[in-house]
Amino acid sequence: MASNANAHRSMASALLFLNLIMYVVVAIIAGWAINYSIDESENSLEGVSPPVRLFPIYFPMAMGNLATGFFVIFALVTGVVGIATSLTGLRDVSEGLPANMMSAASSALVAWTLTLLAMGLACKEISVSWRSAxxxxxxxxTIILAGTQLLCATSLHAGTHAVILGTPIGGRV
Known part of the structure; x- marks a missing residue:
């Protein structure tokens, strides 16, 4: 049973590392998009109606559509939470204790739900109109991360189950 737990832990570690890299890319691109929109909002807000001025970040039509602001902000939050989840998950999985595995699995579920939210906004943005590259x-x-984060959370839950079944009462793996 210990080899089964080790297999789940190694697969979870690989998925956590892959997700860490992808979440860093998402956070970088989303941060760049917010910076770009802040820099360009002064020029693009000339002659715009007052309700649009209430939203502090306005994305010019050359960059996106009306769903872009929400998508980029949620993608940035998702990226930051995903980075934190992946880093702590890698530490928890390397220790291999049942409590640590449960912590990594629950954190992965939180990151997955945020990723699903960002993915839903990405799908809405895709259906609205053309966007920049x-x-x-x-x-x-974001869409790929929704799938890989689900695989990672599933692997962590399976690894938690395997570690719990393979751990003697009061002992380590």
Missing amino acids: SLRTLEAF
């Missing part, structure tokens, strides 16, 4: 890249990474 950087936003299409961010959308693609």
